[in-house]
Amino acid sequence: MTDRGESGRDAGAAPERIKSPLFLHRDSYRRRRIMDAARFLPVLGLLLWSVPLLWSAAPEGAVSSSAALTYIFGVWAILALAAFVLSLYLGRGEDEPGSGG
Amino acid sequence: MITLNVLIAVCLTYVAFLFAVAFVAERSALRGRVRWLKAPMVYTLSLSIYCTAWTFYGAVGSAARSGFEYLTIYLGPSLVMVGWWWVLRKLVRIGRSQRITSVADLISSRYGKSNLLAICVTVLAVVGTTPYIALQLQSVTLSFEVFAQPGVLSPEEGARSYTALWVAFGLATFTVIFGTRNLDANERHHGVVMAIAVEAVVKLAALMAVGIFVVWGLSGGAAQTLARIDASELGQWRMDGGRWAGLTLLSAAAFLCLPRMFQVLIVESDDEGHLRTASWAFPLYLMLMSLFVVPIAVVGLDLMPSGSNPDLFVLTVPLAMGQEGLAVLSFLGGFSSATSMVIVAAIALSTMVSNHIVMPIWLRFTGGGASVSGDVRHVVLLSRRLSIAGVVALGYVYYSLSGGGTALATIGLVSFVGLAQVLPAMLGGIFWRGATRTGAMGGLITGFAIWLYTLFLPSIGTGALPEAVMSQGPFGLGWLQPQALFGITGLDPLMHALLWSMALNVTVFVGLSLTSFPSPLERLQGAQFVNIFDHSGGPRSWAGGVAQTEDLMIMAQRILGAREAQALFEREARRQGARGTLPDPNPGFLETLEKELSGSVGAATAHAMVGQIVGGTSVSVEDLMAVADESAQLMEYSARLEAQSDELSRTARQVREANLKLTRLSVQKDAFLTQISHELRTPMTSIRAFSEILRDSPGLTAAEQSRYASIIHDEAIRLTRLLDDLLDLSVLENGQVNLNLRQGLLGQVLDRAAAAANDGGLTLRIRRDPRAEEIMLITDLDRLSQVFINLIANARKYCDATSPELTIEVREDAELLVIDFIDNGTGVGIEARDMIFEKFARVSDRQAGGAGLGLAISRQIMTRLGGEIAYLPGHAGAAFRVTLPRKLAMAAQ
Numbered sequence: 001m002t003d004r005g006e007s008g009r010d011a012g013a014a015p016e017r018i019k020s021p022l023f024l025h026r027d028s029y030r031r032r033r034i035m036d037a038a039r040f041l042p043v044l045g046l047l048l049w050s051v052p053l054l055w056s057a058a059p060e061g062a063v064s065s066s067a068a069l070t071y072i073f074g075v076w077a078i079l080a081l082a083a084f085v086l087s088l089y090l091g092r093g094e095d096e097p098g099s100g101g
Numbered sequence: 102m103i104t105l106n107v108l109i110a111v112c113l114t115y116v117a118f119l120f121a122v123a124f125v126a127e128r129s130a131l132r133g134r135v136r137w138l139k140a141p142m143v144y145t146l147s148l149s150i151y152c153t154a155w156t157f158y159g160a161v162g163s164a165a166r167s168g169f170e171y172l173t174i175y176l177g178p179s180l181v182m183v184g185w186w187w188v189l190r191k192l193v194r195i196g197r198s199q200r201i202t203s204v205a206d207l208i209s210s211r212y213g214k215s216n217l218l219a220i221c222v223t224v225l226a227v228v229g230t231t232p233y234i235a236l237q238l239q240s241v242t243l244s245f246e247v248f249a250q251p252g253v254l255s256p257e258e259g260a261r262s263y264t265a266l267w268v269a270f271g272l273a274t275f276t277v278i279f280g281t282r283n284l285d286a287n288e289r290h291h292g293v294v295m296a297i298a299v300e301a302v303v304k305l306a307a308l309m310a311v312g313i314f315v316v317w318g319l320s321g322g323a324a325q326t327l328a329r330i331d332a333s334e335l336g337q338w339r340m341d342g343g344r345w346a347g348l349t350l351l352s353a354a355a356f357l358c359l360p361r362m363f364q365v366l367i368v369e370s371d372d373e374g375h376l377r378t379a380s381w382a383f384p385l386y387l388m389l390m391s392l393f394v395v396p397i398a399v400v401g402l403d404l405m406p407s408g409s410n411p412d413l414f415v416l417t418v419p420l421a422m423g424q425e426g427l428a429v430l431s432f433l434g435g436f437s438s439a440t441s442m443v444i445v446a447a448i449a450l451s452t453m454v455s456n457h458i459v460m461p462i463w464l465r466f467t468g469g470g471a472s473v474s475g476d477v478r479h480v481v482l483l484s485r486r487l488s489i490a491g492v493v494a495l496g497y498v499y500y501s502l503s504g505g506g507t508a509l510a511t512i513g514l515v516s517f518v519g520l521a522q523v524l525p526a527m528l529g530g531i532f533w534r535g536a537t538r539t540g541a542m543g544g545l546i547t548g549f550a551i552w553l554y555t556l557f558l559p560s561i562g563t564g565a566l567p568e569a570v571m572s573q574g575p576f577g578l579g580w581l582q583p584q585a586l587f588g589i590t591g592l593d594p595l596m597h598a599l600l601w602s603m604a605l606n607v608t609v610f611v612g613l614s615l616t617s618f619p620s621p622l623e624r625l626q627g628a629q630f631v632n633i634f635d636h637s638g639g640p641r642s643w644a645g646g647v648a649q650t651e652d653l654m655i656m657a658q659r660i661l662g663a664r665e666a667q668a669l670f671e672r673e674a675r676r677q678g679a680r681g682t683l684p685d686p687n688p689g690f691l692e693t694l695e696k697e698l699s700g701s702v703g704a705a706t707a708h709a710m711v712g713q714i715v716g717g718t719s720v721s722v723e724d725l726m727a728v729a730d731e732s733a734q735l736m737e738y739s740a741r742l743e744a745q746s747d748e749l750s751r752t753a754r755q756v757r758e759a760n761l762k763l764t765r766l767s768v769q770k771d772a773f774l775t776q777i778s779h780e781l782r783t784p785m786t787s788i789r790a791f792s793e794i795l796r797d798s799p800g801l802t803a804a805e806q807s808r809y810a811s812i813i814h815d816e817a818i819r820l821t822r823l824l825d826d827l828l829d830l831s832v833l834e835n836g837q838v839n840l841n842l843r844q845g846l847l848g849q850v851l852d853r854a855a856a857a858a859n860d861g862g863l864t865l866r867i868r869r870d871p872r873a874e875e876i877m878l879i880t881d882l883d884r885l886s887q888v889f890i891n892l893i894a895n896a897r898k899y900c901d902a903t904s905p906e907l908t909i910e911v912r913e914d915a916e917l918l919v920i921d922f923i924d925n926g927t928g929v930g931i932e933a934r935d936m937i938f939e940k941f942a943r944v945s946d947r948q949a950g951g952a953g954l955g956l957a958i959s960r961q962i963m964t965r966l967g968g969e970i971a972y973l974p975g976h977a978g979a980a981f982r983v984t985l986p987r988k989l990a991m992a993a994q
Contacts, residue, residue, distance in 0.1 A: 038185075038186040041183050041184065042181070043184075049180075050346065053342040062337035063337070064338070065169075065330045065333075065336050065338060065395070066327035066330055066331050067338075069169075069327075070327075073392065076176075080388065083381035084381035086380075087381055
């Protein structure tokens, strides 16, 4: 499910390969990795927020509500902070075609 | 104690304030000062309509009833916003480049602009949103009651309906005024968005104020609050894992699919960059909105008498503690949540209903074309306004009928599941080129039907589905039980409906997409949507309006001609009352211009050209296809013209050739006339001269007399022969000749002809093959012999070789008998070959032998005999081919 998944298989394959070089300049490389981070962030969030599924529902081993709230809101704050940091780097300049890759 | 009247006054003041904000924002937008309206924070705050009264009141109620489940409703959207790089970025880009106006429009555009699909999504959205609007009316009404009769939770029905009616009326009015102020193709509502942003601040401030009051005012600090939570009945984490995961995903799906969210996320989006800010600011907003929910619930459960409605703790806790000002602020927060949701939902739904249901019907009944003229715009506005009123009225009716008994959170989730049915078609549409209209339609209808059957109808109450159907399934079919499909029991009804509807929806969507074949428009749109980042060269400007009249002028001059274009522009400028020669590019002028242009270049092209200069909007696929159609017609037309011109030039060439031939014939005829008069005159002169001698010279000897008389006789014979020839030709040409059919051998005919032609003394060697000539013929032997004589005589006369030689070759096949006469001279020049068979034609004056009638006569004879005579190219000397049909010859044997 990437932006170029379809075009990579389709007719656009050949020109695309010509257009984008195999190895990128250092800056472009860094920008690509930040995009990767932006893609990874929601996956990380989903994983962290799935942790409560592991918590026991039985009364004796149950997690206390204060701990649960602290954990969930803590993840929330970290995600928002990480998104803020990424948004500083994901400037307008990255919109050129092929940035999906 | 705050009276109801004071509350109403506060309410009205607040509404007036919102009106003022919306009005100022609209005015600023009209003046072009939109920078502060386009701030990323305004965009982020407008997203807060996700948090409705359901959130404001219902979250605390949900926490009090079922613990931490309320959190899932915010976790899903937070994930979607944090993961904006995946989906939202693409949706916003598509929305801007394709001029998407609603979620129904998105789906229909992607799947080949299918209006049927748009109608399906619209119906789904209306059905799914109506309970939600009812929910908002209910919450506002309930909150009013809290102030009217504190502690009494069920006043008489009449007053309740009355309040809800007034709220609905007020909301509809506000929405109509600011939601349909102008019919902007961009579907932007700056006033509404600004008002919503203000409301977002109000509701966050209200909820946080109550939370801070509860935590630090009532519980004595954060640590003590946490301890209090642990000590309460919500003290331990008790959460069903399936519901936790399921509801998180459901809320994420609903965040993308809810019509009102789509409106603020995609349609009202001015700039992709705003998403960057919203990606962190909106999760933060949601976090703050849900931060104090559990403390308020715990304190409410502690303080309020048992049996109080936990949905209203946000209001009742401050009231019970005597904090009336805080309670009013809280009331305004809830009021803001409800109103902003209803306003945006009504705008979004009315756009869909008007664009996909009302307008197609209206256009069909009035028989109007697709051209947007002034009165159509008026009709669109009217239909929008009626749709808004209709949508809000529908919510009110639902509220009146359901009586508002169900807990708030349940209605919201039912609505979520219904609208999430759009998700497979939406995501499939933007990520998978293989998704087709049939698949999308099938998936939508399947999911919608299952949702109706398993969740929506059972949720309305016992009236909708009979008790027997609920417990035993329809017609006693147990496996079709609404809340235990296929015999799988024990599932939570909501999860059950979500699981089955989404699973079957996706299965049908993928299955039908794989097996069906999309239309060309669908495939084009599919490619454009999926590869949007490859195709769109950056976001296009939505700010139309600022059309460059000069550019239009330049274009119009190119198409209409300079003088006509200037006249048109001047006429329009006068009509507008402008002083200069350039009119304002208002819709009326553009329409006139487009019509003028379409007379020259076709409607679709004109539309695209004007559109490109004026709006900077992308040319739609339909436009392109119309252009392609026109070009195809033009090409066909030009191809026809080319064919015609080819034919003309062919004809002209033939005419020229005929003319050339006529000219040559005329020259030949003149030459012939000279020749024939000479031919006639020479014998006539000698006849006259010798007859005069005979008459006037008495002393002539008998021998002299006899010699002169025989000269006269010979000359007379020559004259007779010439005249005979002419007569013969004339008879042959008129078809008056009778053939004298006889049987004979070809060899004998040739013998006779050679003997007759060769009696002149000049020797011509004739090479023949006597064995090949043993062919029996039935034909007019005398006439055939005449042709042969002519050919042999010609060879004798014209062959210019030192030792003239004529070869006669005879061949036969199944059909034809072919006799070739080939001599060894220089032959006939190419330019003369088509002339030699004409009357009076003579190749040259080289040897004044005959009158030029021989070959003409021969051709006429051969035609009469059913054969032909032709010059045979490809030999060194002159070569003639005589062809006779074999049939006549065979018949002789």
